[in-house]
Structures are given as structure tokens and as C-alpha cells.
Amino acid sequence: MQKTPRPVSRYRIILLFAIFAASGCETIVMRPRPDVDRKGPEQTPADPGSAKAEIIGTVERVDRTSNEIQLRTTEAKVIVVKYDPATRVYSREREVGIEALRPRDLILVRVEKNPRGEQYTDLIRLNDRKEQ
Numbered sequence: 001m002q003k004t005p006r007p008v009s010r011y012r013i014i015l016l017f018a019i020f021a022a023s024g025c026e027t028i029v030m031r032p033r034p035d036v037d038r039k040g041p042e043q044t045p046a047d048p049g050s051a052k053a054e055i056i057g058t059v060e061r062v063d064r065t066s067n068e069i070q071l072r073t074t075e076a077k078v079i080v081v082k083y084d085p086a087t088r089v090y091s092r093e094r095e096v097g098i099e100a101l102r103p104r105d106l107i108l109v110r111v112e113k114n115p116r117g118e119q120y121t122d123l124i125r126l127n128d129r130k131e132q
Contacts, residue, residue: 052110059105062098069101071109081109082120091126100126
């Protein structure tokens with residue numbers, strides 16, 4: 001005796017359709033992805049190829065003992081940026097030392113975050129200052 005194929009029940013068809021529809025929805029409605037949706041200085045430098053951000057601000061204070069620069073950004077936020085002895089500081093196209101920075105200098109710093117979440121810089125550009 002030969003078995004006759006059983007008709008597929010309506011419930012199985014609906015379940016199969018629901019599975020296909022649910023798996024295809026992600027391509028239509030993109031969910032936020034933390035590694036793609038991060039922007040600017042919020043990126044983690046531990047990620048390979050993360051972009052460095054540039055911040056423009058006025059020097060509030062340079063702490064040479066802890067290697068930190070306190071900046072007031074153009075958005076009026078006060079941030080602290082760490083530096084190290086290898087940090088390059090440029091005034092026009094000349095390289096000058098970190099000693100050249102003074103309070104109220106307008107600078108551009110290129111920053112990244114270290115694994116502890118602190119911002120650090122490897123390049124500082126000093127804007128033309130008016131001699132007093």
C-alpha cells in the first residue's frame with residue numbers, strides 16, 4: 001500500500017510565511033548598530049581604523065605635571081585633553097613645543113580616546129595669536 005501525501009495545513013503555511021517575513025524585516029527596517037551609528041569623538045580608538053576627531057577651542061590651562069590641556073570648545077564646553085612628549089605642536093608651518101601654548105590661545109587638537117575613555121592628542125595646531 002502506498003502512502004498518499006498529506007495536505008499541508010493552513011497553520012503550517014501561516015507559520016512558514018511569518019518566519020520568512022520576520023527574517024526579511026531587518027533588511028527593510030534597519031536596526032541601530034552601535035559600531036556603525038557612532039559618530040565623531042565618541043568612537044572608541046580600540047576599534048581598528050577609527051577616525052580621529054578635531055576639536056577647536058581656547059586654552060584655559062596647561063598642566064605640564066599631569067600632561068593635560070584644559071580647553072573651552074567653540075560650543076562653550078570645557079574638556080580635558082591629555083598629551084605626551086611626542087605630541088607635535090605647530091604654529092603656522094613651524095613645529096614648536098608644548099611650552100608655546102598659553103592661556104587664551106585658539107588651537108585645533110586632533111583627538112582620540114584611549115582604552116580608559118580619556119581623550120588624548122597627538123597633534124595641536126596653534127592659531128595665529130595677536131602679540132600683546
